[in-house]
Amino acid sequence: MTYRHTKVFIALFLLFIGAFLLGLAFGGSNLSLSSVVTAIFQPERDSIASTIVRQLRVPRFFLGVLVGAGLSVAGCVFQGLLRNPLAEPYTLGISGGAALGATLAIVFGLPGLFGRITLPLAAFLGAFLSLSLTYVVAARRRFSIPTLILGGVILSFLFSALVLLILSVADADKVHGTIIWLMGDLSATETGMARVAAFPIVGGIVITILLAQQLNILTLGEEKAAYLGLNTESLRKIFFLAASLITGACVAVSGLIGFVGLIVPHFLRRLVGPNHRTLIPASALGGAIFLPLCDTIARTIIAPLELPVGVITGIAGGLVFISFILKTRSWEIF
Amino acid sequence: MGEGQGGGEKMDNSRPLPLPLIPSRQGRGSFRTETNSDASPLLKVTDLVAGYQDQKIIDGISFSVPNGCFLGIIGPNGSGKTTLFRVITGFLNPWEGEVLYQGKNTSRITAADLAKEIAVMPQGLESTFSFTVEELVAMGRFPHLGRLQKLGKRDREVIHQVLELTDTEDFKDKKLFELSGGERQRVFLAQALAQEPKLLLLDEPTAHLDIGHQIRILDVIKRLNRTGGMTVIVVLHDLNLASLYCDQLILLKDGSIFAEGSPSEVMTYKIIEAVYETVVLVNENPITKRPHVLLVSEEQP
Amino acid sequence: MHWLFILNGKIVSLRRFYNVVLSCAVLLAVSPAVARGDGLPQRIVSLSPSITEALFQLGLESKVVGVTTFCLYPPRAAQKPKIGTIIKPNVERIVFLQPDIVLATETNPRPDLDKLSSLGIRVLILPPEKSFADICRNLGLLGKALGVEKTAESVIKKANERIAAIKARLKEARPVRVFWEVGASPLVTVGKGTFADELLSMAGGINIAHNAPARYVRYSREEVLRQDPEAIILVTMGDVTAREVASWQKYKELKAVKDNRIYVIEAHPVCSPTPLTFVRGLEKVASFLHPACVRPVAKVF
Numbered sequence: 001m002t003y004r005h006t007k008v009f010i011a012l013f014l015l016f017i018g019a020f021l022l023g024l025a026f027g028g029s030n031l032s033l034s035s036v037v038t039a040i041f042q043p044e045r046d047s048i049a050s051t052i053v054r055q056l057r058v059p060r061f062f063l064g065v066l067v068g069a070g071l072s073v074a075g076c077v078f079q080g081l082l083r084n085p086l087a088e089p090y091t092l093g094i095s096g097g098a099a100l101g102a103t104l105a106i107v108f109g110l111p112g113l114f115g116r117i118t119l120p121l122a123a124f125l126g127a128f129l130s131l132s133l134t135y136v137v138a139a140r141r142r143f144s145i146p147t148l149i150l151g152g153v154i155l156s157f158l159f160s161a162l163v164l165l166i167l168s169v170a171d172a173d174k175v176h177g178t179i180i181w182l183m184g185d186l187s188a189t190e191t192g193m194a195r196v197a198a199f200p201i202v203g204g205i206v207i208t209i210l211l212a213q214q215l216n217i218l219t220l221g222e223e224k225a226a227y228l229g230l231n232t233e234s235l236r237k238i239f240f241l242a243a244s245l246i247t248g249a250c251v252a253v254s255g256l257i258g259f260v261g262l263i264v265p266h267f268l269r270r271l272v273g274p275n276h277r278t279l280i281p282a283s284a285l286g287g288a289i290f291l292p293l294c295d296t297i298a299r300t301i302i303a304p305l306e307l308p309v310g311v312i313t314g315i316a317g318g319l320v321f322i323s324f325i326l327k328t329r330s331w332e333i334f
Numbered sequence: 335m336g337e338g339q340g341g342g343e344k345m346d347n348s349r350p351l352p353l354p355l356i357p358s359r360q361g362r363g364s365f366r367t368e369t370n371s372d373a374s375p376l377l378k379v380t381d382l383v384a385g386y387q388d389q390k391i392i393d394g395i396s397f398s399v400p401n402g403c404f405l406g407i408i409g410p411n412g413s414g415k416t417t418l419f420r421v422i423t424g425f426l427n428p429w430e431g432e433v434l435y436q437g438k439n440t441s442r443i444t445a446a447d448l449a450k451e452i453a454v455m456p457q458g459l460e461s462t463f464s465f466t467v468e469e470l471v472a473m474g475r476f477p478h479l480g481r482l483q484k485l486g487k488r489d490r491e492v493i494h495q496v497l498e499l500t501d502t503e504d505f506k507d508k509k510l511f512e513l514s515g516g517e518r519q520r521v522f523l524a525q526a527l528a529q530e531p532k533l534l535l536l537d538e539p540t541a542h543l544d545i546g547h548q549i550r551i552l553d554v555i556k557r558l559n560r561t562g563g564m565t566v567i568v569v570l571h572d573l574n575l576a577s578l579y580c581d582q583l584i585l586l587k588d589g590s591i592f593a594e595g596s597p598s599e600v601m602t603y604k605i606i607e608a609v610y611e612t613v614v615l616v617n618e619n620p621i622t623k624r625p626h627v628l629l630v631s632e633e634q635p
Numbered sequence: 636m637h638w639l640f641i642l643n644g645k646i647v648s649l650r651r652f653y654n655v656v657l658s659c660a661v662l663l664a665v666s667p668a669v670a671r672g673d674g675l676p677q678r679i680v681s682l683s684p685s686i687t688e689a690l691f692q693l694g695l696e697s698k699v700v701g702v703t704t705f706c707l708y709p710p711r712a713a714q715k716p717k718i719g720t721i722i723k724p725n726v727e728r729i730v731f732l733q734p735d736i737v738l739a740t741e742t743n744p745r746p747d748l749d750k751l752s753s754l755g756i757r758v759l760i761l762p763p764e765k766s767f768a769d770i771c772r773n774l775g776l777l778g779k780a781l782g783v784e785k786t787a788e789s790v791i792k793k794a795n796e797r798i799a800a801i802k803a804r805l806k807e808a809r810p811v812r813v814f815w816e817v818g819a820s821p822l823v824t825v826g827k828g829t830f831a832d833e834l835l836s837m838a839g840g841i842n843i844a845h846n847a848p849a850r851y852v853r854y855s856r857e858e859v860l861r862q863d864p865e866a867i868i869l870v871t872m873g874d875v876t877a878r879e880v881a882s883w884q885k886y887k888e889l890k891a892v893k894d895n896r897i898y899v900i901e902a903h904p905v906c907s908p909t910p911l912t913f914v915r916g917l918e919k920v921a922s923f924l925h926p927a928c929v930r931p932v933a934k935v936f
Contacts, residue, residue, distance in 0.1 A: 028725040031731065056726060171849070176722045177722070177744055177745070180722050185723075187726055305719055305725070
């Protein structure tokens with residue numbers, strides 16, 4: 001941890017506090033700032049403001065923190081694991097599987113069966129299915145990177161086609177539900193669900209931080225990594241499973257939120273360098289700022305209508321990223 | 335060959351070399367006397383057969399490498415140099431035969447244990463992400479670190495020394511992308527040396543480098559071999575470099591050993607012409623007294 | 636809630652029965668308060684245009700505190716505070732409005748409804764409407780939940796009387812084969828199990844896509860030409876409609892084109908109906924198909 005890194009982390013921490021305050025202050029209803037302050041310090045005085053701030057805005061902010069951190073770390077790990085700066089959490093087909101699970105649940109009306117957990121459960125099972133298939137395919141080739149990418153991408157196309165197949169024969173009202181889910185959303189998930197999802201997400205992040213130096217060495221290529229004493233095959237398995245688990249849990253509670261997992265690690269790699277020991281914690285913090293911030297914008301900018309948060313992450317992230325590339329010499333992008 | 339061969343190198347000869355940390359050079363000498371040698375060879379290879387999928391590349395190779403030896407593996411393109419190299423390093427499993435390191439079959443030693451003793455610099459090393467030179471070299475300490483992979487005082491010392499040794503200290507905070515090919519190769523050499531290996535294996539460490547960088551890289555290795563007793567096995571393309579630096583040579587042709595011995599035994603015009611199928615002249619380098627191969631074109635100049 | 640098992644005095648097909656059981660479970664799970672018959676709701680949020688319109692017909696206009704941006708009928712409904720769209724209601728805005736009850740359909744996203752009920756807000760999810768009977772049942776459910784059962788019953792009775800009148804007039808009429816177009820690109824029509832299909836048959840028509848494999852289904856233009864319907868009814872699609880009429884008129888051999896029987900109807904009465912709007916739509920379609928029997932209605936609403 002150099003002086004520069006310390007500065008970056010302090011800045012990120014301050015930004016996090018700022019994002020939290022913004023997330024408390026602004027939302028879909030035009031609650032005045034003074035009622036927000038009242039709701040925080042004297043909840044008994046204004047019960048509606050207190051419900052809105054404490055039971056809607058705060059859980060939503062922390063769900064954003066969880067999912068933002070999870071997707072950013074998963075993206076960061078996939079980029080390192082696949083030695084490909086264009087990789088992101090959904091590269092290996094997890095999104096397709098989760099989408100298939102969610103679509104089946106919505107179209108066949110399963111939410112009536114298991115209540116509130118059905119949709120996250122179905123999405124998670126779908127994600128699990130796709131990652132198992134990728135795993136089986138990749139295991140036949142010693143988890144070589146081209147096999148992982150090829151297997152994942154092909155499965156993701158396959159699942160997308162199946163989703164489209166189901167949607168094209170499904171009822172119109174079910175299609176709406178599915179599309180909303182596909183666009184990703186942080187608004188409604190039960191806090192209990194978020195707590196359950198926190199275990200795989202936080203657990204996965206901790207594992208990848210502990211193995212950060214191994215991930216650094218893996219980026220040198222399989223041969224050199226093996227010469228430095230790594231069991232490359234089992235490490236690739238561990239990283240693949242950890243990042244997939246994180247992604248699956250994120251997708252289960254929030255649907256498919258794009259761009260976060262691609263842009264946040266890129267952005268922070270520019271700030272703190274590619275060393276995963278600092279990059280993974282920095283990405284976690286960066287995602288925990290970026291996603292809730294985008295969500296605050298998405299729900300206030302045209303209130304009472306809400307934009308899908310993926311729209312804002314895409315626009316904001318894309319613009320920042322392009323301006324970055326334009327200012328940077330080519331070899332420094334990664 | 336003198337230590338000052340490095341020309342413009344800024345090497346500090348007075349500083350004691352830390353690497354490798356084994357006390358003395360022993361068993362250095364006749365290459366083909368392993369049968370009656372007391373000191374068991376550091377590395378021994380018996381009846382290796384290996385290849386990819388169903389294509390056999392090397393067939394029935396045996397040799398042994400005594401402690402402190404500087405062994406060169408030479409041969410034309412496709413003769414099996416890199417395949418042999420990969421079998422020795424354990425990256426490729428042999429179909430038949432075995433590789434013994436200090437008398438123990440390498441397939442029974444874990445990669446982590448092997449990495450504490452053997453450092454390998456394969457061909458075509460690159461880094462996808464823009465790590466700094468120091469970060470890359472620090473990765474070489476990985477095999478020696480504990481569970482938490484925290485760099486200790488000694489680790490930092492070793493890193494500092496290998497940076498100095500390879501003359502990469504000046505740009506330790508630069509990114510690999512910003513360096514020239516020769517500088518990058520020196521960084522990867524420093525990374526391998528940071529492992530404090532007893533045995534260093536290199537696959538064409540000087541490929542694509544200009545003569546200045548070729549000499550700089552091999553001088554560092556030779557120096558550690560002579561003064562630190564580090565055993566070296568290097569695959570080389572350039573016959574004259576092999577002659578200049580190696581104590582012993584193995585010349586491969588079509589996956590088998592065609593000739594082996596000291597440079598003057600192996601590099602005769604008869605052998606070279608037979609293996610490379612081209613006309614050559616073999617002279618003696620007036621300074622090193624080692625054989626020097628001169629090329630002859632069949633066209634009129 | 637035994638009355639839910641019987642629709643129009645008879646137990647219907649197994650599939651519908653399953654739906655009913657499901658809706659019953661939904662109702663019980665989501666709004667136990669309804670079953671207990673607590674104090675009548677004074678502040679109502681509607682998440683569906685047809686529910687909003689039904690609330691106005693039931694005389695509950697003053698109790699409606701929030702509607703979706705899609706709620707345009709009756710025009711006064713559009714002036715109520717907005718709580719987002721059908722597919723993305725704004726939970727925070729709804730909580731802010733402090734409703735006693737939120738009226739929803741299965742088109743609304745389930746997680747949002749769950750969130751509302753977890754915050755202690757009563758949510759009533761009306762089961763899907765696939766027939767006129769379903770529409771009437773849902774109005775009955777609304778009446779029961781909001782304490783205006785009598786009004787609901789009289790509205791349903793009035794609607795049924797007008798349907799009976801239409802049926803009586805069409806007794807002798809020969810059914811007309813109709814293509815019912817709800818989307819132009821891709822071409823989408825309705826199959827059986829939709830109230831549009833039911834409305835068509837009540838209006839003395841035969842839906843040529845009645846046996847299509849799904850309720851809302853993509854249809855090929857080729858198949859329409861092959862079936863050669865006597866009339867085509869376009870459910871208006873904004874500015875696409877004129878172009879769509881012209882595109883059918885290209886096929887001069889088509890019976891509907893030769894007889895100039897391409898009709899356009901507003902989406903509102905046939906797409907998100909209450910019993911009364913359904914009847915108005917029915918009267919309109921009947922006047923298209925059988926102008927001799929049913930007097931054309933000048934205005935639909």
